[in-house]
Amino acid sequence: MKCTKLYPAVFVLTALFLFAFKLTVSQPAQVDEIFFKSPGLSWASGTGWRSPEEPHYGGWQPPLNEVFASYPPVYPFLFGCCVKIFGFSWRVCAGYDAVIHILLSGVLILFLRSAAPSKQGMAWNAGWLFLLSGYPPRPDQLAMSFGYGALALILGLDEKCGWRRLVLSGVLFGFCLGTSVPCSVALAPLLVALMLRRHRVFGLTFKRFVVICGVATATALVIVLPVWLYHHGALAQNLNATASITGYTFSTSLGHLFRYWYPVLIAVGIFMLPGVMALFVNLKLRQKEQVVSWLVWYGSISLPLAFFFLKSTFQGSYYWFFIPWLIAALSQFHLYGPQVPRCTLAILLVGFLPLTGLNVRMMLGAYLTPSDQRIEAFRQTVEGLVPEGASVACGGDYWWLFAHRNQVYDLLNHAALQADQVDYVVVTGIGSGGADKHGSLPPFAGGERFQLIHSQPGPSLPSLLGIPLFRSTFSPAPAVFRRKDAHGR
Structure with a gap:
């Protein structure tokens, strides 16, 4: 199916509708609404980079009501900028997250178009479905925008590309790190896999990898340095929070994961299934190049997936990081013969069904609530x-x-x-x-x-x-x- 002007038109109209809906129909606040936005509100109000609403949260020292350093600062800082411009209200909170979600959906289209230039329709379909998926409004969503923007630039690299694209990739990944450490942990192995896939000359690949890592590290340090200078105990709090991600036992965390995050787990499982099929087919046919390609697209996510499952079992939102990557992987293996477009679209529809279904149900619940009960x-x-x-x-x-x-x-x-x-x-x-x-x-x-x-x-x-x-x-x-x-x- 050829890509036409219909795809961008449908995407833009859907984005405008969702943005207008978020600003006119209030929905219940998210669980971590206060935690992630309160430092930005405090800073915009002139009371410092801290979270007065969260005293002694998690037992971290120094406490959050003195300094907020348990999570990187980009998301709350940009929210604080919005508060300075538009004031503080539920509409500003909802609009801020809606804009980030639309931005991420657009970035994913660019990433998927770079991963499969001959399958533009798949990229637009996936971006549109992601737009309808209702990603939880967390810093991770903004971090994914930066991270997948960097991966899209790396996909376009070749031996003749200049250093400007490398530097920009590093800056974007630095912003990803300055927004969400878990997202950076998830995407870093994918960045390495793409570098090794696109450049097989080891010397050139190593130099470019050093440039990206150096620029990303420098960018992240520039982002977090003001917080460290604001309070002498900021770094200690960050390390304290990192060392105590959760106090739940593994069995309790696993129960929490399957109870509250089953839609995203089902989606990841559906998008992983073609990869399992591809591995068996390529091993049977002894196609070494395809097996190597499989390791790039599916093997690279095994380490971060295992890390999150064992270390942050209860946190189901982290599995969202891999959905765009798994969609891009669908375009790399030809298991469906001449029915590739139809089969890919079917997988996308089935994979996104639990996510979009839950989001549409949430929107209907908000819409059907009488205006005098909002x-x-x-x-x-x-x-x-x-x-x-x-x-x-x-x-x-x-x-x-x-x-x-x-x-x-x-x-x-x-x-x-x-x-x-x-x-x-x-x-x-x-x-x-x-x-x-x-x-x-x-x-x-x-x-x-x-x-x-x-x-x-x-x-x-x-x-x-x-x-x-x-x-x-x-x-x-x-x-x-x-x-x-x-x-x-």
Whole structure:
């Protein structure tokens, strides 16, 4: 199928629709919404590069409310720049992540076109499906944009290319490292594999590899140096956080992975299946060149996949890193005879089905939630109950409303909080498992220290044709608790 102007037109229209949807229909905040964005908000507000919402998170020293150095700074810094320009609101948060997702989808099209110049239609189809996939709004998404941009440039290298492309590749990979270390760990072996694949003259390959690594390292150091200079304990906190990625046991982490991240695991498995077939076919036919090519495209991801599975088992978002690479690998082996375009498209559709299906369901759940049950509808109520300047523990949805006027503490970090620190607690029914009940109070607010002063159950579950889409409401209807001895607040 020939690539026509229809492909870019469909991609652009879909991107515009998704961007407009994100800005007009509020969806529940992501789990790590506060953690990754709060340093940027604090910096934009003039209170320093820190996360006041996350005191003693993970027990890291120094704590995050003194300096935020547990994760690279590019993502929160760019968010802080957006806050300086557009102000702070849920729309700015949603729009920021939407732009990054659209950017990543476009970069993946460029990468896939570089990997398979004769299969432009496949690149556009994959980019469009990725656009619909609803990648979790995390720094990893921005890091992938930089990382796969670097890989696309490396794919275009040959013996006659100048050093400018090498330097730009190194800069992009340095930004990838300055945005997400896990993404860099995942893509570094792929970069090495592409260098060895494209250049078989060892001396030239080694020189170019040294250039890319040197430029990437220098770029990453320039990015993180301001944070290290801001606080003398920044590097110690980073090392402390890296050494304690998770406190879960392997069995607990594995259960978490298969319970919450099964769509991406299914997608990776489907995209890996043609690679398994290719290996058996090429070994049977004794095609040495194809076996070497298989090692480049499939063998290169085995090390980072094994590392994440054993070291960060619970973190399913890391498996997204490999999806574009596995799609590019589909174009390198001819297992389907004359039906290559149709079979490739079928694999793409089946592989993306669990991802796009979940995202479309999330969008429908948000759209079907009445406008008077979305976050802005509760602003007047909660601001009337929680006075300005009081401390409040809440999730990401009410962080959007309170962050500019109150000291907010992230409920996700409730284990590090004490009752005396918090004047008010706001919980919602999102994730509670029912339509007419709120989430439970955190342990520090148990007993009789806090009293319920307002309760507004969410509406019925979002449903389509009478079929519930989720087990919990999508409405952030609040239940507000006040500490009984919070006098003067």
